[in-house]
Structure formats: structure tokens, C-alpha cells
Amino acid sequence: FFFFFFFQAEDGIRDVERSRGLGDVYKRQVYQILSQYPSIFEFNAKFLFDIAYHSFSLRFGTFLQNNDRDRKNLDIRNKTVSLWSYLNLQRDKYLNPFYIKNDPSFSED
Numbered sequence: 001f002f003f004f005f006f007f008q009a010e011d012g013i014r015d016v017e018r019s020r021g022l023g024d025v026y027k028r029q030v031y032q033i034l035s036q037y038p039s040i041f042e043f044n045a046k047f048l049f050d051i052a053y054h055s056f057s058l059r060f061g062t063f064l065q066n067n068d069r070d071r072k073n074l075d076i077r078n079k080t081v082s083l084w085s086y087l088n089l090q091r092d093k094y095l096n097p098f099y100i101k102n103d104p105s106f107s108e109d
Contacts, residue, residue, distance in 0.1 A: 007018070027052050038098040039105070047094035054083050 030047055050105050057064045061080025065071045087094065 038096065039100040039103045041096050042099050042101075043094045044096040050087065050094075051083070054086075059083075060086065 027048060031045060034045055034048065054060055057083075058064070060083040061071070061076040062083040064076050064080065067075065071077065
């Protein structure tokens, strides 16, 4: 059973893509904000892409099962490697050179 979402492309043509759930939609939204306001994100788009890729790679236990309770019951934390540990080892690769902490040009007001 597959779900499909239609995303409106900039040229008005709709693309059919298999939905991976709300997480996929959220990542697309964050990417759009990152593209529009590059100075407000500490990490670059590669960081976001790698999280998206590994959320389905099954290489890390971080995204296995449906919730924290299930991960605890199966002792996933002690049986697998965390994606966050892996990403932290390569932190410099993911830093955004345009990041400005507390960027005054971006205000929530």
C-alpha cells in the first residue's frame, strides 16, 4: 500500500513522489527555509540530506521502531550506533559557513 503526495513545482508542474510521512514534508520545509535564510542555520544542507538518507538506511538505530518506548524495550541504544554520534564525528563537514549566531537581519517580529 503506497501513499503519494503531489508537490507543486516552481514551474507549475506537479511531481509525484512516494510519501515518507510528515518527516519528509518537514525536511522539505526546513530545506526551503535554509535556502531563503542561510545565515540562521548552524548546519548546512548536507547535514539535512544525510539525516534524511540515514533515516531510511537502517545503518543506525536512531530511527528504528516507531517510538522511544519500542526502542527502549528492544534495547536499540545498546545494540546499534546512534546517527547523532556519527554526525558529531564529522561536525566540521556539516557546519554552515554563512551562519551568524543571533543574526540581527532575521527577526521573529
